[in-house]
Amino acid sequence: MIVCSCNVISHHDIEATIAALRDLDPNVVLTAGLVYRTMGHRPKCGNCLSNIVRMIHAIHTDEADKQAQK
Numbered sequence: 001m002i003v004c005s006c007n008v009i010s011h012h013d014i015e016a017t018i019a020a021l022r023d024l025d026p027n028v029v030l031t032a033g034l035v036y037r038t039m040g041h042r043p044k045c046g047n048c049l050s051n052i053v054r055m056i057h058a059i060h061t062d063e064a065d066k067q068a069q070k
Helices: 011-024 032-039 049-069
Strands: 002-004
Touching: 002 011, 002 049, 011 032, 011 049, 032 049
Parallel strands: none
Antiparallel strands: none
16 A cells, blocks of 8 residues: 555555664664655655554554563
8 A cells, every 4th residue: 555645655665664674773763754764755745644653653552562462
């Protein structure tokens, strides 16, 4: 699914970028801007930013749940 139509960035692209950032530094503070910069893009219209923030939050929540289950 395309999340950012201005830059043609897919859900998969964003998830892969978030995973790569986490691999480099597990304690990194993820922001939509950092995700964009890592992919070499800049937000244009900004309509996708809230979706990217939700994706970051969902991944963070999933990781926290996995840690709590251990």
